[in-house]
Amino acid sequence: MDILHQLMMGFQVAATPINLLWALIGAFVGTIVGVLPGIGPLGSMAILLSFTLKMDATTAMIFFAGIYYGAMYGGSTTSILLNIPGEAASVVTCIDGYKMAQKGRGGAALTISAVGSFVAGTLSIIGLMFAASVLADAALKFGPPEFFAIGAIGLLFLVRLSGGSLIKNVIMLLLGLALSTVGTDRLHGSARFTFGISDLGQGVEFLPVAMGLFGIAEVMLTAVEKEDMGEMIRIRMRDLLPTLAEWKRSIAPIFRGSLLGFFIGLLPGPSPVISTFVSYMAEKKISKHPEEFGEGAIEGVAGPESANNAAVGGAYVPLLALGVPFTPAMAVVVGALMLHGITPGPMMMSERPQLFWGVIASMYLGNVMLLVLNLPMVQLFAQITKVPKPILLPLITLLCLIGVYSVNSSYVDLYVLALFGILGFVLRDLGYSPAPLVLALVIGPMMETALRESLMINQGAIAPMIFRPIAGTIYLAAALGLIVPAVLTAVHRKKDPALAA
Amino acid sequence: MKERIVSLGILVFAMVYTAGAIALKVGTLAQPGAGQFPAAIAITLLAISAFHAWLTFRKTAEKEEGHSWTELAPAGIAAALVVYPILLKTLSFLLSTFIVLFALLLLLKFKTRKISFLTALVTTILSFIIFSGLLGVVVPSGVMEQFILKILELG
Numbered sequence: 016m017d018i019l020h021q022l023m024m025g026f027q028v029a030a031t032p033i034n035l036l037w038a039l040i041g042a043f044v045g046t047i048v049g050v051l052p053g054i055g056p057l058g059s060m061a062i063l064l065s066f067t068l069k070m071d072a073t074t075a076m077i078f079f080a081g082i083y084y085g086a087m088y089g090g091s092t093t094s095i096l097l098n099i100p101g102e103a104a105s106v107v108t109c110i111d112g113y114k115m116a117q118k119g120r121g122g123a124a125l126t127i128s129a130v131g132s133f134v135a136g137t138l139s140i141i142g143l144m145f146a147a148s149v150l151a152d153a154a155l156k157f158g159p160p161e162f163f164a165i166g167a168i169g170l171l172f173l174v175r176l177s178g179g180s181l182i183k184n185v186i187m188l189l190l191g192l193a194l195s196t197v198g199t200d201r202l203h204g205s206a207r208f209t210f211g212i213s214d215l216g217q218g219v220e221f222l223p224v225a226m227g228l229f230g231i232a233e234v235m236l237t238a239v240e241k242e243d244m245g246e247m248i249r250i251r252m253r254d255l256l257p258t259l260a261e262w263k264r265s266i267a268p269i270f271r272g273s274l275l276g277f278f279i280g281l282l283p284g285p286s287p288v289i290s291t292f293v294s295y296m297a298e299k300k301i302s303k304h305p306e307e308f309g310e311g312a313i314e315g316v317a318g319p320e321s322a323n324n325a326a327v328g329g330a331y332v333p334l335l336a337l338g339v340p341f342t343p344a345m346a347v348v349v350g351a352l353m354l355h356g357i358t359p360g361p362m363m364m365s366e367r368p369q370l371f372w373g374v375i376a377s378m379y380l381g382n383v384m385l386l387v388l389n390l391p392m393v394q395l396f397a398q399i400t401k402v403p404k405p406i407l408l409p410l411i412t413l414l415c416l417i418g419v420y421s422v423n424s425s426y427v428d429l430y431v432l433a434l435f436g437i438l439g440f441v442l443r444d445l446g447y448s449p450a451p452l453v454l455a456l457v458i459g460p461m462m463e464t465a466l467r468e469s470l471m472i473n474q475g476a477i478a479p480m481i482f483r484p485i486a487g488t489i490y491l492a493a494a495l496g497l498i499v500p501a502v503l504t505a506v507h508r509k510k511d512p513a514l515a516a
Numbered sequence: 517m518k519e520r521i522v523s524l525g526i527l528v529f530a531m532v533y534t535a536g537a538i539a540l541k542v543g544t545l546a547q548p549g550a551g552q553f554p555a556a557i558a559i560t561l562l563a564i565s566a567f568h569a570w571l572t573f574r575k576t577a578e579k580e581e582g583h584s585w586t587e588l589a590p591a592g593i594a595a596a597l598v599v600y601p602i603l604l605k606t607l608s609f610l611l612s613t614f615i616v617l618f619a620l621l622l623l624l625k626f627k628t629r630k631i632s633f634l635t636a637l638v639t640t641i642l643s644f645i646i647f648s649g650l651l652g653v654v655v656p657s658g659v660m661e662q663f664i665l666k667i668l669e670l671g
Contacts, residue, residue, distance in 0.1 A: 065647070193554070193557050196554040203549065203550045207554065231597065238590055405624035405626035408593075409624060412593060416613075421655075426605060432597065433601075442522065467552070467553065475544060475545030
C-alpha cells in the first residue's frame with residue numbers, strides 16, 4: 016500500500032508539464048539515437064549531460080531514462096526495415112524482422128516489436144519498483160565489506176559477460192581501476208599520480224573518459240567504415256496491423272522475454288544485448304516450428320525486443336537501490352546525479368523520494384509516449400538513417416567537445432577527451448571492450464574506500480570480511496553463478512564431443 | 517603488429533604505474549596507506565599485461581584485422597581533438613569552433629567548400645547561442661561573442 020502511495024506521489028512529480036516535456040524529448044532523442052547506427056544510448060547520454068546542468072535533478076533523470084528506453088524502441092526500426100541494427104541490442108531483431116519485411120510483414124513486425132517493448136517496459140518498471148524497494152531496505156544493513164563484495168563481484172561478472180577476449184576485458188578493468196586511483200586519497204588526503212596538475216586532484220573525470228571511449232571512438236570508427244545500406248522497405252499505415260495468428264504467436268514470447276530481460280538486466284555488463292540473444296535462443300528451443308527461425312518467425316522479433324526493453328528496467332535496480340552502476344549507461348546516470356550533488360545509494364529512496372518515485376512514474380508515462388510516437392512516425396524515423404556521415408560525424412565531435420568543456424570549463428578535460436578518444440579508437444579496433452574500464456573508473460573509488468575501511472575495522476584480518484552473513488551470501492551466490500555455468504558447459508561438452516570441437 | 521604495439525604500450529603503462537604505486541605509502545593490512553590499493557592493482561596489471569604481451573608475441577603473425585590507424589579521416593579527427601583546446605585558449609569560442617568544424621567538414625568531404633563554410637558558420641553561431649546564451653555555459657569570449665550576447669539581450 017505504501018508503494019502505491021509513493022507511486023502516486025511519483026506520478027504527481029512526473030506529470031508536471033516540464034517533466035512531461037523532457038520525458039517526451041528524451042524518448043524522441045532516444046528513438047533517433049536508436050535508429051542511427053553508430054551513436055548508441057550511452058554516447059548520446061554522455062553528450063547531452065551538459066544539457067542537464069540547469070535542470071532539476073529529477074528532470075535530468077527523467078530525460079535520461081527517456082533516452083535509454085527510447086533507444087531500445089528505435090533500434091528495432093532499422094533492423095526490421097533496413098537490416099541495419101541501430102544499436103547492439105537490436106542485432107538479433109535483424110534475423111527474423113528483416114525477413115518478415117521482405118515477405119511483406121514488416122508492419123506487423125514493427126507493431127509487435129513496439130507492443131512487446133511497451134509490455135516489457137511496463138512489467139520491468141513494476142519489477143524495478145518492488146525489487147529496488149526491497150533491495151534498498153536490505154542495503155541499509157550493508158557495511159563496507161558488503162559494498163566491497165558487491166563492487167568486486169559486479170566487476171567480475173562484467174568481465175565474464177562483456178564478451179570478446181577474457182584477458183582483454185581483465186586488462187581494461189585493471190586500467191579502469193588504476194585510473195580511479197588518480198587524485199587526492201580520500202582517507203589520507205595525499206596526492207596520487209597527479210604529476211603536479213591541480214585539475215587532476217579531483218581524479219580523472221568520468222565524463223571525458225566515457226565520451227572519448229564511446230562517443231569520439233565511435234565517430235572515428237564510423238568514419239573509416241564503408242557504407243553498406245540496404246534497400247529500405249516501405250510500410251503503409253494499414254500494413255501495421257498484425258494478423259490474429261501473429262498476435263497469438265507473440266503473446267507468450269513477449270511475457271517470456273520480459274521476464275528473462277528483467278533478470279538479465281540485474282547483472283553487470285551489456286545486459287540489454289545479452290538478453291536479446293538469450294531470449295532468441297529460448298524461443299527457438301521451445302518453438303514448435305524452430306525451422307521458421309531465420310526465415311521470418313514473429314517469435315524471433317517479439318521475444319528479443321521485449322527482452323531488451325525489460326533489461327533497461329532491471330539495470331536501474333542496482334543503481335537506484337545500491338548506488339552501484341552495473342552498465343556504462345548507468346554510470347552516466349551516476350555522473351548526472353553527481354553533477355547535481357546527489358550521491359546515489361540506499362538512502363536515496365528515503366531522502367529523495369520525489370526523485371526516486373518521479374523517475375519510476377515517468378517511465379510508465381514514457382512507455383506510453385513511445386508507443387504513440389513510434390508507430391505512426393516509423394517511416395520518418397527510418398529516414399533519419401539517410402543523414403550523411405560527412406555532416407553527422409563533425410556535429411557529434413563538436414557536441415562532445417563543447418559538452419565536455421561545458422561541465423567544468425576545464426581544458427584538461429578536453430585533453431582527456433582527446434586522449435581517450437584516440438585510445439578508444441585503437442583499443443576498440445583491436446577488440447578491447449571499453450565498458451569494463453568505464454565502470455571500474457566509477458566503482459573503483461567506492462571499492463577502495465570500502466576495502467580500506469573493512470581492513471581497518473577488522474584490524475587487517477581478511478576472513479571476517481568474507482564470512483559475514485550478507486557478504487558471505489553475496490560471494491557464495493557469485494561463486495555459484497560463475498562456477499555452475501562453467502561446470503554445466505564442461506559436462507555438455509563431454510557428453511557431446513561436437514560441442515567441444 | 518598492431519596487437520603487439522598495443523600490448524607493449526599497456527605493459528609500459530603497467531610498469532610506470534607500478535613504479536608510482538610503490539613510491540606511495542603502502543602501510544599494513546590493519547593500517548592501509550594511500551598506496552595499498554594502487555599497489556595491488558599495479559602488480560596484478562603488470563603480471564597480466566606481461567602475460568598478454570608474451571601471448572601476442574608468441575602468436576605467428578597473421579593478416580592484420582581491423583582498420584588502418586593512419587587513414588586520413590580518423591587521423592584528422594584526432595588532430596582536431598588535440599588542436600581544439602589550444603585554439604580555444606588562444607582564439608576564443610567562435611573562431612576556434614568554426615575552424616575545427618570547417619576543417620572536419622572538408623576532411624570528411626561534405627558537399628562543396630562554400631556549403632561547408634556556411635554550415636560551419638551557422639552551426640558555430642547556433643552552438644554558441646545554445647550553450648552560452650541558453651544553458652549559461654561560460655566559454656572563452658572575445659569581441660564577437662560579446663556582440664552576439666548583446667544582440668540576444670536586446671532580443
